[in-house]
Amino acid sequence: MSDKTPSEAGYRSRIVEDVRPWGKFRRFPHEEAGSIKIITVEPGGRLSLQYHEGRAEFWVVLDPGLEITVGERVWAAVPNEEIFIPRRAPHRVRNAGQAPARFMEIWIGDSAESDIVRLSDDYSRK
Numbered sequence: 001m002s003d004k005t006p007s008e009a010g011y012r013s014r015i016v017e018d019v020r021p022w023g024k025f026r027r028f029p030h031e032e033a034g035s036i037k038i039i040t041v042e043p044g045g046r047l048s049l050q051y052h053e054g055r056a057e058f059w060v061v062l063d064p065g066l067e068i069t070v071g072e073r074v075w076a077a078v079p080n081e082e083i084f085i086p087r088r089a090p091h092r093v094r095n096a097g098q099a100p101a102r103f104m105e106i107w108i109g110d111s112a113e114s115d116i117v118r119l120s121d122d123y124s125r126k
Contacts, residue, residue, distance in 0.1 A: 006032070006108060008084035011058060015082075028058065034107035041066065041095040041102075048121035049092040055111035057085040060104040065097020077103075090119055 014029040030036065034055060041047065049069065061068075061077040068077045069092045070085055076096070077083070085091045087109070095101045118125060 006056065008056075008086065011056070011084060011108060012082075028060075028106060030106065032108050032110075034109060034111040035105070036107075037105045038062070038102055039093075039105055040100050041093055042100055043095050043098055046094040046122055047092050048116070048118040048123075048125065049090055050116050050118050051088050051090050052111060052115045053088065053117065054115045055107045055109040056087045057091075058106040058108060059083040059085065062103055063097075063099070063101040065095050065099065065101040066103060067094040067096045069093075092120075 011029065016027045018025055018027070039047075043065070059068075059082070061079055061081045061083070064079055066077045068075055068083060069090070070083065071089055071091075093103065
């Protein structure tokens with residue numbers, strides 16, 4: 001992936017919010033998406049601390065209980081929070097709650113599951 005991966009401002013500027021009589025919806029740019037997933041993390045579960053060479057990611061937190069790490073920042077995310085993960089930024093998710101918790105992940109740029117560089121992993125994966 002080249003350095004053409006959109007910046008956070010560039011990606012966020014293309015999110016469209018449309019208000020309707022019954023509420024609203026947010027439409028996320030998907031033209032460059034390599035994948036769109038809903039990821040469920042079990043209580044006490046933690047994804048590897050990782051980064052990606054070929055993609056940025058955009059997350060939308062769906063449930064309470066998730067602790068997010070991006071770079072040096074660690075925080076308790078709230079439902080509907082939107083998080084941009086720049087390409088090459090170390091990141092991880094941990095479920096600090098008592099119930100399974102989900103987030104939506106959109107890959108921005110060409111990528112594959114093999115584009116994971118693990119810095120630390122609880123499950124001894126490389």
